[in-house]
């Protein structure tokens with residue numbers, strides 16, 4: 001048996017161990033949010049197919065906001081089928097809402113209006129809302145960025 005096994009742990013050794021443990025916990029606590037921020041981008045965030053829950057129950061003209069990767073997307077059921085557009089206004093990034101009665105996307109920040117195809121009707125946005133890919137597989141609807 002080694003001779004140092006019979007000695008009680010020193011105060012200095014105990015404090016070194018506590019400091020090392022604290023450093024390790026702090027490093028993990030600081031790293032996790034950073035890794036979670038980078039993780040969707042690292043795997044190509046937003047490229048995966050996301051099922052639109054309850055799509056079959058949506059009425060014509062109804063819209064729904066979903067999350068595709070890290071992006072907010074508005075899915076609208078038209079007579080011809082489903083369409084999906086980014087919910088992020090191309091002006092300064094506010095979230096647009098689908099107005100079923102106006103058949104338009106409205107931005108609350110600077111009163112921009114986008115038509116049902118995401119094109120700018122009025123207001124300051126410099127570009128239309130980016131469109132997402134919609135796939136119908138059986139009776140399910142999936143949305144992806146590409």
Ligand code: FES
Pocket residue numbers: 089090091092093094107108109110111112123124125
């Ligand atoms: S952020 Fe949408 S109009 Fe300005």
